[in-house]
Amino acid sequence: SAPFGLDFGNDTSVFAVARNRGIDIIVNDVSNRSTPSVVGFGQKNRFIGENGKSKESSNIKNTVSNLKRIIGLNYDDVDFEIEKSFFNKNKLVKLEDGKIGVQMRFKNENVTFSAVQLAAMYLDHSKQIIENETKLIIKDVTIAVPSWYTQEQRYAVQDAAKIAGLNPVRIINEITAAGVSYGIFKQDLPANNEETEARNVIFVDIGHSSYTASVAAFKTGEMKILGTGFDKHFGGRDFDKAVTAHFINEFNAKYKVDCKDNAKAVYRLLTAAQKLKKVLSANQAAPFNVESVMDDIDFSSQLTREELEELVAPLLQRIRVPLENALKQASLTIEDIHSIELIGGASRVPCLKDFITENYKETSRTLNSDEAIAKGAAFICASASPLVRVRPFKYTDVLTGDVNIEFGDGEFNPVFTAGSPYPSTKLITLNKDADFKITSQNGKNEVVSVFNVTGVPKEGAELKIKVRADPSGLVSVPEVYYETVEEYEEEDVDEAGETIKNTKTKTHQTKLSVSHSSPYALSEEKLSELTALELELAASDALVKQTEDSKNTLEEHIYYCKDKISSEEWKPYASDAELTKLSDLVNTAEEWLYSEDGEDAKKAKYIAKYEDITRYSNLIKGRKKQQEQEASLAKKEKDAT
Ligand code: ATP
Ligand code: MG
Incomplete structure (x- = not known):
């Protein structure tokens, strides 16, 4: 399978794939290089990505965005308090496990989907887009997430990938x-030896x-990441x-109508505001026009760049802390x-x-700033794959949270601390005489992972335990073993030619079995249940799409035939009886197509009608083609003589 790198953005996502020739951005179903990160629900099927975005304004309640912000987050988390204000009209619910779910109207029923499921739907969609576009099989994926994502959020993203049939490597x-992209594409970096000074770049x-x-x-x-700072809640939105807010005020003042609680009005103004903001990055002033904001009122206004800057001036100060923390x-x-x-x-x-x-x-912008993350992720995915060859590139990151671990004695110690580099492995030596558990907690003293170690000898042993802050920012225990020394005798010949016996020693390593579980990761059982459900939903979406396609094919063919008949183009190639029959078929099919029955029929029905018609139309088309070929052959022969 081809390595897939996903920049899972809150606004849009970017898909990159590593192929023999290099790393390519994969365009979506409407040939865009980035895809809206939204999932919508309808009466028959889901609308994901571009389709979801284009239907959003008429389907606000049943369209979810901010997917990456709610996955792995607790409903009661303070962060969710802030996130809520970015959801316009969705019904957000607290799930049994304390996580966030969204209630949707889907196929005329109320259905609740967890944030993990919603992300999985989006990932599955992205996988299908790439498979359609490249004709390659997509399985391995590297998913890019914010540095501040907790282990819990990382587990949740892994689960979403698995539900989508992907393997999150x-x-x-x-x-x-993005830094990896910089490192692999820049040709002028300092040589890699002790004498040179590294080039320090702030991203x-x-x-x-x-x-x-x-x-x-x-x-x-x-590349070594030396420091990271962040503001989880600062961005274009x-x-x-x-x-x-500025235009809501202006609208309310001008028309004496309060539109701020009208979801549709707010959505319209927000969409126009986002567009305006982008235009003002390149222009000094721009108009702001929104039709029928509410009560059929069309709203026209404008904004200058200067006015925009006044509106956002308080936001600018928020640039400071993260940048300075990273330096510190x-x-x-x-x-x-x-x-x-x-x-x-x-x-x-x-x-x-x-x-x-x-x-x-x-500042500089020497990378393709919209695509660097996805390309870097695809490169990293390729590096982990034995199937694709890439230049070696080493990198380390820094942990943004503490990791406390206890080894069966109830005493937690900070084995990895925030700001320390990873991936990193530590070797711990401990005496044990019974099976035990290794437990890791995050900085908030919540249990994140439990490792069950079995096979400890009753007589006791000195165990070597490898604990790792792994490349995904998760804790793992790749190995627990103990050593036993065996003495044995070996025959040798001394200087005098006598056979003697030497005592030698041999060290054996015995590996113990380690199994991992996390309260933050879904059980195998739950995973397979959700995977099956996603497969079913995807198949049902595909069927809806195929049904629409066969309906369109039938409709187009009806008009094609009607045109040929009325223009008498087919008259020389068919008997009157044939033409009458075809006319009848086409007219009945047309009538049926616009009846209640034909509006919403099964795929097979459309295909059957289409085939009924083509039995005649193809015959006539065939005759026409044959006669034309014969005529052209005759003409050629005539020309030749
Ligand atoms: P996040 O990184 O928060 O998950 P994302 O990766 O989807 O989100 P980007 O694609 O990097 O975000 O940026 C999208 C944001 O940038 C949006 O708020 C969009 O309006 C804004 N944006 C895009 N182009 C411009 C522009 N020319 N001028 C101003 N803002 C812009
Ligand atoms: Mg981003």
């Missing part, structure tokens, strides 16, 4: 993936919902919100920095760029 931090990723800054040190073939964690100052590389759509806002330039350093 890595969960990678978005900004780290600033301001996306739709979140902002991350990381300091990375580069040498040829190598905050600008959209500020602009929308890296133990560097801005003077040590070679460049500040901007990625993420919202970093295109001119006043954001200017703020960074004025307060820190000139």
Whole structure:
């Protein structure tokens, strides 16, 4: 299967695939290089990606976005308090396990889907897009997530991938993936030896919902993330919100109508505000027109860039803390920095760029800032695959949370701390004489993983335990073993030629079995149940699509035949009886198609009607073609003589 790198964005996602020739961005079903991260539900099928976005305005309640913000998050988490304000009209519910679900009207029933399921639907859609476009099989995936994602969120994303039939080989931090892109594409990095100084670059990723800054040190073939800072709740959507609030006020004042509680009106204004914000990145002023905001009122206004900057001025200060935290964690100052590389759509806002330039350093945008994350993720996925050959590139990241571990004695110790590099493995030596559990907790003292170690000898042994902060930012225990020394005798010949016996020793390693479980990961049973459900939903969507396609084919053919008959184009090639029969068939089919019955029939019905008609139309078409060929042959022969 071809390695797939996914930049799972809050606004849009980008798909990249590693192929023999390199790493390619894969365009979606309408040939766009990025795909809206939305999932919608209808009476017959789901609308995912582009389709979901285009139906969103007429299907607000049953369209969900902000997928990456609710996956793995607890309903009672303070972060969700903030997130809620970005959902327009969805019915958000607390699930039995404390997680977030969304209630939808789907196939005329109320159905609740968990955030993990919704993300899985989106991932499955992306997989299908790539498979259709490339004709390759997609299985292995590296998914890019924010650096601040907890282990819990990472497990949830892995589960979503599994439900979508994907194999999540890595969960990678978005900004780290962008750094990898920088590292593999830049040709002028310092040589990789002791003498050279690394090139320190700050990456600033301001996306739709979140902002991350990381300091990375580069040498040829190598990158080390030295520090990371973030603001989980700062991004383009905050600008959209500020602009929308401005126009809601203006609308209310102008028309004495309060539209802020009207979901549709707010949606319309928000969409227009986002568009306006983008236009103002390249222009000094722009009109703002929204038809029929509410009560049939058309709204026309405008905004200058200066006015926008006033509206968002309070937001700009929020650039500081993450960037400075990243520097602090890296133990560097801005003077040590070679460049500040901007990625993420919202970093295109001119006043954001200017703020960074004025307060820190000139910014640059040398990467393709919309595609660097997906490409880096695909490269990392390819590196982990034995099937694709890639240049070696080493990188390390830093943990954003503490990891406390206890080894069966109830005493938790910080084995990995926030700010320390990973992937990283530690070897712990312990005496044990019975099976035991290793438990890891996050910084909030919540249990994240339990490792059950079995096979400890009764007589006791000194165990070597490898614990790892793995490349996905999760804790693993790759190995637990003990050593036994065996003495044996070996015959040798001494200088005098006498046979003697030497005592030698041999060290045996005995590996113990380790099984992992996490309260944050779905059980195998639940996973297979949800995988089966997703397969079923995808098959049913496909059937709806095929049914629509066969209906369209029938409709088109009806008009094609009607045209040929009425223009008398087929008259020379068919008997009157045949034409009358065909006419009858076509007219009855047309009538049926627009009846209640034909509006919503089974796929086989449309195909059957189509075949009824083509039995005649193909015959006539065939005769026409044959006669034309004969005529042209005759003409050629005549010309030749
Ligand atoms: P996140 O990183 O938060 O998950 P994302 O990856 O989907 O979200 P991006 O695609 O990096 O986000 O950026 C999308 C944001 O950038 C949106 O808010 C969009 O309106 C904004 N944006 C895109 N182009 C421009 C532009 N030219 N000027 C201003 N803002 C822009
Ligand atoms: Mg992003």
